[in-house]
Amino acid sequence: MAYINEEEINTIRSNADIVEIIGDYLELKQKGRNYVAICPFHDDHTPSLVVSKERQIFNCFTCKTGGNVFSFVMKYENVSFPEAIKIVAKKIGYNLKSNYDDVVESKYKKEYEIMNFAAKYYMNNINSKEGLEARKYLDKRGITSEIIKEFNIGLATDKPSDLYNILNKKNYSLDELDKLGLVNKYNLDVFDTFQNRIIIPIEDIKGQIVGFTGRIYHNEKDIAKYINTKETIIFKKGNILFNFHNARNYIREKKQAILVEGNMDAIKLSAKGIKNVIALMGVALSKEQIIILKKLNVPIILMLDNDSAGLNATFKNGELLRKNGIEVLVVRLKDAKDPDEYIETKGVNALIDNINHANNYIDFLLESLKNGLDLNNINDLKKYINSIILSINNEDDLTKELIISKISKEYQIDEKILKQNIDIKQIKQKEDKKEERKPKISKYQKAVSKILYMMMLDNKYITIYKNRLGYFKEKKEREVASEIIYYNSKNYINIADFLTYILNNEELSEFIDNILGENENTKDSIEEFNNCIEVVLKILKEDEIEKLKVEIKNELDINKKVELMTRLTEIKKEV
Numbered sequence: 001m002a003y004i005n006e007e008e009i010n011t012i013r014s015n016a017d018i019v020e021i022i023g024d025y026l027e028l029k030q031k032g033r034n035y036v037a038i039c040p041f042h043d044d045h046t047p048s049l050v051v052s053k054e055r056q057i058f059n060c061f062t063c064k065t066g067g068n069v070f071s072f073v074m075k076y077e078n079v080s081f082p083e084a085i086k087i088v089a090k091k092i093g094y095n096l097k098s099n100y101d102d103v104v105e106s107k108y109k110k111e112y113e114i115m116n117f118a119a120k121y122y123m124n125n126i127n128s129k130e131g132l133e134a135r136k137y138l139d140k141r142g143i144t145s146e147i148i149k150e151f152n153i154g155l156a157t158d159k160p161s162d163l164y165n166i167l168n169k170k171n172y173s174l175d176e177l178d179k180l181g182l183v184n185k186y187n188l189d190v191f192d193t194f195q196n197r198i199i200i201p202i203e204d205i206k207g208q209i210v211g212f213t214g215r216i217y218h219n220e221k222d223i224a225k226y227i228n229t230k231e232t233i234i235f236k237k238g239n240i241l242f243n244f245h246n247a248r249n250y251i252r253e254k255k256q257a258i259l260v261e262g263n264m265d266a267i268k269l270s271a272k273g274i275k276n277v278i279a280l281m282g283v284a285l286s287k288e289q290i291i292i293l294k295k296l297n298v299p300i301i302l303m304l305d306n307d308s309a310g311l312n313a314t315f316k317n318g319e320l321l322r323k324n325g326i327e328v329l330v331v332r333l334k335d336a337k338d339p340d341e342y343i344e345t346k347g348v349n350a351l352i353d354n355i356n357h358a359n360n361y362i363d364f365l366l367e368s369l370k371n372g373l374d375l376n377n378i379n380d381l382k383k384y385i386n387s388i389i390l391s392i393n394n395e396d397d398l399t400k401e402l403i404i405s406k407i408s409k410e411y412q413i414d415e416k417i418l419k420q421n422i423d424i425k426q427i428k429q430k431e432d433k434k435e436e437r438k439p440k441i442s443k444y445q446k447a448v449s450k451i452l453y454m455m456m457l458d459n460k461y462i463t464i465y466k467n468r469l470g471y472f473k474e475k476k477e478r479e480v481a482s483e484i485i486y487y488n489s490k491n492y493i494n495i496a497d498f499l500t501y502i503l504n505n506e507e508l509s510e511f512i513d514n515i516l517g518e519n520e521n522t523k524d525s526i527e528e529f530n531n532c533i534e535v536v537l538k539i540l541k542e543d544e545i546e547k548l549k550v551e552i553k554n555e556l557d558i559n560k561k562v563e564l565m566t567r568l569t570e571i572k573k574e575v
Contacts, residue, residue, distance in 0.1 A: 010497050016092050018056045018069045040295045045325050056496035059516040066516025068499040081503050111234050115209040122154025122199040131155045137217040147271040152201045156194035163192045181229040207245035211235040238286030242279035250275035258301045265339045272348040283313050299327040301358050305338045318361045329358035447535040453519040454529050455484045456495045468533050
């Protein structure tokens with residue numbers, strides 16, 4: 001297993017300014033001593049992520065997440081702790097001295113191993129004599145040998161069980177291969193899932209091969225143009241965006257991401273030098289995919305197929321992205337069914353011009369809502385206006401004002417009537433949101449959260465805790481307190497370094513993330529700390545009172561009953 005010593009971890013952490021690192025990912029704005037940003041870890045519309053330069057930590061008071069520079073990179077990049085250390089070290093130009101390799105530490109290590117072997121088998125095929133026809137086909141489509149290599153494109157031959165026989169000799173079981181979607185069983189026979197097709201590997205966001213797409217290249221009739229790996233333990237379509245791993249750095253460089261429908265569209269655009277392109281793995285974006293896109297913190301250009309399904313997908317995905325606070329632009333390509341065909345007929349420069357002049361989603365929407373309507377007809381005009389009102393209800397006030405003003409002037413409708421309709425819908429939305437509110441945390445939980453947070457800030461609070469309290473009700477609370485005390489015995493307490501120390505304990509680390517998120521406004525105050533101690537002591541005693549009442553009720557021995565009643569009286573006096 002990869003090993004990096006604690007001293008080196010702390011050296012990297014202390015040399016990595018959290019404001020600069022998070023600033024690489026998000027747009028930070030200074031607010032007093034801290035910095036704020038739109039939180040990428042929940043549906044955030046106003047800046048709720050706070051970054052403290054002084055303490056070198058971040059927290060979000062809305063979704064209750066927080067941590068240090070390593071925690072942020074782990075969450076944002078969706079990587080392990082060692083991978084986060086490596087990323088941060090690279091960003092600050094630090095050369096790691098400890099032993100570390102890029103071997104994937106995973107419970108699915110064998111599954112990834114099998115998929116990598118299958119990918120190599122397909123790649124070997126396309127580079128062999130059997131792959132000549134497939135290479136000619138790809139070359140005609142503008143996909144060169146360099147692009148074939150970049151995307152690890154391969155070939156499944158027409159031999160029905162070739163891959164299975166090879167993998168079987170490697171001692172991979174039929175059951176393992178079947179579960180990964182590489183083979184199909186039919187009675188006593190076993191067949192490769194992909195036969196006589198060009199193979200495009202599908203990678204997860206970490207760049208690990210988890211599935212394949214097979215495309216015909218002989219123009220056979222009555223056969224599906226594309227087939228994909230079935231969903232498996234490592235391949236979940238909703239968690240993946242095709243080419244994301246390759247495109248991520250180009251997206252950050254260009255400060256925009258182009259989202260297309262098909263993986264062949266993404267490959268073709270990349271082959272023409274448009275590298276900031278990713279593709280859907282279905283028609284509609286999933287919650288997980290939206291989270292991935294939100295973390296990019298860039299506008300998304302929707303350039304989906306030029307048919308009715310593509311138009312509907314543009315509306316649906318555009319609304320989903322906007323509801324999650326992501327800026328959306330739209331490109332609708334005329335006289336071509338998809339970006340691939342558009343490049344073939346119009347050329348790459350024409351496509352780039354379309355991208356450079358992408359429409360703001362709102363402008364696209366307002367124009368699209370007119371389709372099929374006669375706006376000289378009162379009923380159609382009313383339908384159009386109502387559609388606009390529904391569509392802009394979640395927009396910011398300035399956008400609403402501009403659109404209302406535009407409609408009012410264009411169709412001679414009183415602005416007050418338009419605004420009144422919007423206000424009615426907003427009231428209903430607010431009522432619906434009331435039901436979604438999370439239950440409040442208890443007085444006890446708030447006090448414990450503050451105590452643990454302040455213990456991470458300064459040794460003096462650890463001393464007070466040990467002298468005055470020394471105990472919490474919940475096991476997790478006691479464990480965190482113990483870890484803070486243990487860490488303090490080794491080092492002078494530093495909250496950012498302590499967060500690094502605790503990261504290996506996933507359960508406690510998540511609990512501490514919540515503590516950070518809940519205490520963004522907690523002041524460094526002995527008086528406040530003692531008040532929290534009093535709250536916890538009182539609640540612990542109240543719990544003991546209830547416990548004693550039950551024991552007294554159930555106790556049959558009169559002497560023991562008297563003892564319990566005496567103890568109950570004493571505690572009541574204390575309370």
